[in-house]
Amino acid sequence: MRCHSTSLFSLLFLLLQPHFSQFYSLQNCSINFDDHSQIVCGHNKLTSVPSGLPKTATYLSVFKGFTRLDFLHLGSNYISHIEEGAFSDLSAITQIILAFNELTILTDNTFIGLSNLTSLCLHSNKIYSVSKCAFGPLKELQILDLGSNRLVQISNIINIVSHCPAIRFLDLNFNQLTSFESDLFPTPLLNLTELYLRSNPLKRFQVHCDVFPSLNELQLSGLPPDCDWDVSHRSLKSVRSLILEFGNQVNLQMYKSIFQSVDSVENVLLIQILNETLLQSCTDLTELHLKSNSVTELSECSLCMMTQLARLSIESNELSTIPTTIRNMSTLTYLSFDKNHITDLHCFDFLHLTSLSELNLNSNRISKLNSCVFKNLHNLKILKVQNNVISFQSDSFGFALTHLTKLDASGNSLGWFQKGTFKNLQSLVELDLKSDRDSVVEDGAFEGLRNLKCLIYTPSYFYIGDFSSFGQLEKLVMFLIYKPLNTRTNIDFFSDMPSLHELNVIVDKSSCFIWTLNLLKSMRNLRVLSFENYCCNIFEDNLFISIPKLLRLQYINCEDFSHGPELFEPLKDQNVLDLTNNNIQSLDILHGANLTKVEKLILQNNKLAVINEAVFEALPSLKYLDLSGNPFACNCSNAGFISWAIRNKQVQVVNAYQYRCSSPPTEEGHFLLDFNVQLCWEFTGFLCFISTSALVLVTLLSSFTYHFLRWQLVYGFYLLLAFLYDSKKRRQGCPDIYDAFVSYNVHDEDWVYGELLPELEGVQGWRLCLHHRDFQPGKPIIENITDAIYSSRKTLCVISRRYLQSEWCSREIQMASYRLFDEQKDVLILLFLEEISSNQLSPFYRMRKLVKSRTYLSWTQAQSHKGLFWENVRRALECGNEPTDNHNLLTANVY
Ligand SMILES: *[C@@H]1O[C@H](CO)[C@@H](O)[C@H](O)[C@H]1NC(C)=O
Ligand SMILES: *[C@@H]1O[C@H](CO)[C@@H](O)[C@H](O)[C@H]1NC(C)=O
Ligand SMILES: *[C@@H]1O[C@H](CO)[C@@H](O)[C@H](O)[C@H]1NC(C)=O
Ligand SMILES: *[C@@H]1O[C@H](CO)[C@@H](O)[C@H](O)[C@H]1NC(C)=O
Ligand SMILES: *[C@@H]1O[C@H](CO)[C@@H](O)[C@H](O)[C@H]1NC(C)=O
Numbered sequence: 001m002r003c004h005s006t007s008l009f010s011l012l013f014l015l016l017q018p019h020f021s022q023f024y025s026l027q028n029c030s031i032n033f034d035d036h037s038q039i040v041c042g043h044n045k046l047t048s049v050p051s052g053l054p055k056t057a058t059y060l061s062v063f064k065g066f067t068r069l070d071f072l073h074l075g076s077n078y079i080s081h082i083e084e085g086a087f088s089d090l091s092a093i094t095q096i097i098l099a100f101n102e103l104t105i106l107t108d109n110t111f112i113g114l115s116n117l118t119s120l121c122l123h124s125n126k127i128y129s130v131s132k133c134a135f136g137p138l139k140e141l142q143i144l145d146l147g148s149n150r151l152v153q154i155s156n157i158i159n160i161v162s163h164c165p166a167i168r169f170l171d172l173n174f175n176q177l178t179s180f181e182s183d184l185f186p187t188p189l190l191n192l193t194e195l196y197l198r199s200n201p202l203k204r205f206q207v208h209c210d211v212f213p214s215l216n217e218l219q220l221s222g223l224p225p226d227c228d229w230d231v232s233h234r235s236l237k238s239v240r241s242l243i244l245e246f247g248n249q250v251n252l253q254m255y256k257s258i259f260q261s262v263d264s265v266e267n268v269l270l271i272q273i274l275n276e277t278l279l280q281s282c283t284d285l286t287e288l289h290l291k292s293n294s295v296t297e298l299s300e301c302s303l304c305m306m307t308q309l310a311r312l313s314i315e316s317n318e319l320s321t322i323p324t325t326i327r328n329m330s331t332l333t334y335l336s337f338d339k340n341h342i343t344d345l346h347c348f349d350f351l352h353l354t355s356l357s358e359l360n361l362n363s364n365r366i367s368k369l370n371s372c373v374f375k376n377l378h379n380l381k382i383l384k385v386q387n388n389v390i391s392f393q394s395d396s397f398g399f400a401l402t403h404l405t406k407l408d409a410s411g412n413s414l415g416w417f418q419k420g421t422f423k424n425l426q427s428l429v430e431l432d433l434k435s436d437r438d439s440v441v442e443d444g445a446f447e448g449l450r451n452l453k454c455l456i457y458t459p460s461y462f463y464i465g466d467f468s469s470f471g472q473l474e475k476l477v478m479f480l481i482y483k484p485l486n487t488r489t490n491i492d493f494f495s496d497m498p499s500l501h502e503l504n505v506i507v508d509k510s511s512c513f514i515w516t517l518n519l520l521k522s523m524r525n526l527r528v529l530s531f532e533n534y535c536c537n538i539f540e541d542n543l544f545i546s547i548p549k550l551l552r553l554q555y556i557n558c559e560d561f562s563h564g565p566e567l568f569e570p571l572k573d574q575n576v577l578d579l580t581n582n583n584i585q586s587l588d589i590l591h592g593a594n595l596t597k598v599e600k601l602i603l604q605n606n607k608l609a610v611i612n613e614a615v616f617e618a619l620p621s622l623k624y625l626d627l628s629g630n631p632f633a634c635n636c637s638n639a640g641f642i643s644w645a646i647r648n649k650q651v652q653v654v655n656a657y658q659y660r661c662s663s664p665p666t667e668e669g670h671f672l673l674d675f676n677v678q679l680c681w682e683f684t685g686f687l688c689f690i691s692t693s694a695l696v697l698v699t700l701l702s703s704f705t706y707h708f709l710r711w712q713l714v715y716g717f718y719l720l721l722a723f724l725y726d727s728k729k730r731r732q733g734c735p736d737i738y739d740a741f742v743s744y745n746v747h748d749e750d751w752v753y754g755e756l757l758p759e760l761e762g763v764q765g766w767r768l769c770l771h772h773r774d775f776q777p778g779k780p781i782i783e784n785i786t787d788a789i790y791s792s793r794k795t796l797c798v799i800s801r802r803y804l805q806s807e808w809c810s811r812e813i814q815m816a817s818y819r820l821f822d823e824q825k826d827v828l829i830l831l832f833l834e835e836i837s838s839n840q841l842s843p844f845y846r847m848r849k850l851v852k853s854r855t856y857l858s859w860t861q862a863q864s865h866k867g868l869f870w871e872n873v874r875r876a877l878e879c880g881n882e883p884t885d886n887h888n889l890l891t892a893n894v895y
């Protein structure tokens with residue numbers, strides 16, 4: 001295996017990184033791409049709250065600095081127990097979803113730390129017990145959903161509300177509460193506006209004093225017939241909306257008392273059994289929903305007394321015609337017969353519904369729309385006829401529905417759109433004609449749709465209609481189906497669609513669709529292109545050249561994606577690229593393309609086994625990478641990617657901890673990120689090891705050398721300097737200014753001035769250069785020493801122990817001895833003030849050599865014969881430069 005610099009680097013990186021969990025490598029969670037404050041850990045088979053959620057709930061995002069998380073989604077997992085302190089650092093979080101888990105009890109420790117939580121969803125767990133202080137930390141809680149749990153005792157509810165004075169919304173639907181008694185509430189819940197208690201077997205419902213002064217909506221159902229309804233006068237006076245679900249055994253008396261206690265109610269949702277007598281006390285109703293009542297027909301005047309009704313829905317029943325009782329309800333604005341068995345619409349069905357603005361006839365069995373049906377619906381804005389068996393006629397909209405903005409006719413077997421079908425729908429903005437079968441769309445079918453912004457349809461390959469009136473169209477979704485693979489058709493829209501921002505083309509598995517440059521030319525302002533096609537290798541590589549403003553490209557489900565990087569080249573602004581399920585085997589395509597702005601890259605369900613993480617250097621803006629569903633190879637080829645996925649701080653590798661290995665067979669089914677990359681570094685690494693060791697060795701040696709041989713190195717350096725300087729001098733042939741340069745240590749100054757100077761300058765008359773007396777100020781010290789030595793015939797060193805300890809002095813000796821040996825001039829006179837054994841000279845190896853091979857003058861030995869000593873000095877100073885003189889003179893030792 002090669003030892004390239006990356007792996008060496010990664011190795012060092014691995015060794016140096018402390019093992020803490022960065023946000024991006026957080027297991028089983030991801031950050032919402034569109035909202036960075038949301039952390040999503042839902043649908044992940046988690047059994048506990050993931051540890052390592054970012055401390056203090058902020059994380060460093062490369063792009064936005066510190067981001068505060070405020071939403072945590074832990075829904076749809078298998079969490080049965082929340083460990084103490086699991087949320088303790090998450091005080092910034094305001095919303096948590098824990099729905100669809102396995103929680104059974106909420107203890108005093110469960111929610112510690114969530115001091116800013118305002119919304120908590122615990123729907124569909126198995127909670128049967130709430131401890132006294134469990135909700136203690138949640139002082140700010142406003143919204144609590146405890147629906148579909150197993151609460152029996154009202155005391156659990158008291159434990160909640162006594163800590164949460166700000167609560168606005170409390171959902172207790174589908175529990176097993178047997179009683180609800182306001183007397184037990186320690187304080188009124190001033191802000192409670194919605195209370196849901198449906199499907200609880202309440203034996204007793206008691207509200208006395210004004211405990212819920214703001215309660216607006218109350219949901220109740222499944223009350224047993226013997227339920228003790230005990231609500232004192234006006235204690236539910238603010239309730240406007242009452243949703244009641246009648247059980248099979250109706251206690252009319254009880255329901256009457258219910259209606260009486262909520263006298264100002266405006267909306268009632270009555271589910272299941274409808275009893276007209278009951279409704280007679282509610283003539284003020286504005287909204288009535290009769291859902292799932294198995295109603296097959298309504299009597300002629302069953303709703304006549306409801307003169308205020310604005311919204312009526314009779315959904316999921318068994319009506320086969322529109323009941324006549326609604327014909328005169330001119331106050332209705334909303335009417336729904338969703339999910340009935342209506343087969344035919346008649347001309348008088350909606351005769352007087354002149355205020356109606358929304359009509360929902362979804363999921364019936366209607367086959368024809370006669371134009372007379374809508375004749376009086378002058379204010380209709382929204383018409384829904386989804387999932388019927390309608391086929392339009394040319395005159396279906398013969399009457400001008402001049403306010404209709406939205407027509408949803410998807411899921412019908414439409415078949416054929418003739419010229420002028422929609423010509424009266426001038427205000428139409430959204431038109432959904434998606435169908436399981438393709439429809440022939442004649443040219444001119446869309447005539448008149450001048451305001452259309454969104455069109456969804458399933459045209460036949462050969463008749464897609466003409467788009468000449470679509471100057472305003474912003475979104476176009478085409479489903480193309482049923483075309484034999486071997487015939488190829490080019491579709492061209494020709495018409496200019498300057499407003500078109502989003503185009504989705506979904507091509508059936510059995511079909512091929514060929515794009516042409518022409519087609520996209522008419523859409524030059526396209527921002528979003530989603531394209532699902534079985535055969536995609538037959539397009540030109542410069543296909544996108546005319547849509548440079550594209551931001552999001554989804555290019556999926558392609559059998560054989562074999563485009564080069566040129567395909568993406570024109571898309572300079574694109575920031576989302578989705579290449580899901582294209583059988584892509586290598587990421588090389590990302591290399592050459594200039595995808596500098598891509599932030600989100602989805603490569604799900606491809607054939608990527610090995611990822612070379614270096615590819616992502618070509619995507620400098622990348623934040624979000626999804627590689628789920630690829631057949632990863634868990635071998636060393638992915639080692640670099642694995643450590644990158646865990647450690648990089650810019651790119652969130654979504655669900656990385658769930659990626660599994662497909663090869664080699666020994667690793668199959670294991671998690672990719674569990675693969676031990678350390679082994680790879682060991683393999684990779686013999687060379688790496690060697691080079692690293694060599695590096696370490698050199699470093700060690702250098703520091704060793706530096707520590708122990710420092711002075712030798714320094715001397716070497718100055719010797720070199722001396723050599724250079726000397727050659728210069730020799731060339732110049734400077735005359736000597738002094739007879740001798742006297743080198744001594746300050747501590748020996750007394751001797752120099754007291755003994756040496758008077759004798760040599762005074763008596764013998766030599767010109768001496770003294771360190772302190774004669775150096776020119778302003779010259780660098782080494783230069784001024786060198787100068788001094790070279791301007792003197794001789795160098796007289798006054799040697800003492802201190803002198804040897806001073807580096808400057810030693811350097812002077814070095815310089816002079818250099819002259820002695822290399823210039824063959826004996827310039828050095830050594831005058832020993834103290835007895836110094838040759839051992840003590842050892843560090844000054846060159847001088848030691850000198851002393852060993854030459855004799856020298858010794859002051860200690862000369863004390864008694866001073867005259868002779870000075871005479872020897874005079875002779876030493878006197879002699880010339882000739883090398884031949886050296887021997888004699890220096891051997892003139894004094895004893
Ligand atoms: C993440 O999920 C895996 C299974 O998908 C599980 O084994 C692991 O314990 C989870 N990690 C945490 C921190 O819950
Ligand atoms: C909690 O909310 C308050 C008020 O909104 C805010 O000032 C404080 O910073 C929040 N605490 C944290 C930890 O975010
Ligand atoms: C009730 O709501 C109001 C306004 O929304 C707020 O000012 C007040 O603090 C809330 N009451 C409690 C007890 O939180
Ligand atoms: C409606 O109430 C009346 C009077 O109490 C009763 O006779 C009738 O059977 C009820 N109808 C239904 C459908 O329960
Ligand atoms: C509707 O009103 C007309 C008169 O305006 C009346 O003749 C007819 O009986 C009413 N139909 C219903 C079902 O109330």
Ligand SMILES: *[C@@H]1O[C@H](CO)[C@@H](O)[C@H](O)[C@H]1NC(C)=O
Nearest residue numbers: 572573592593594595596597
């Ligand atoms: C890539 O795009 C940037 C700006 O988006 C541009 O400056 C650069 O020249 C482009 N590089 C190539 C190779 O096209």
Ligand SMILES: *[C@@H]1O[C@H](CO)[C@@H](O)[C@H](O)[C@H]1NC(C)=O
Nearest residue numbers: 609610633634635636637663
């Ligand atoms: C890892 O596996 C892939 C795919 O099976 C293979 O191409 C590659 O050579 C393997 N690398 C090593 C180091 O074994």
Ligand SMILES: *[C@@H]1O[C@H](CO)[C@@H](O)[C@H](O)[C@H]1NC(C)=O
Nearest residue numbers: 775776777778779780781784
């Ligand atoms: C020359 O050497 C002497 C003695 O060390 C020193 O005082 C003087 O400052 C030096 N001159 C320069 C220029 O360093």
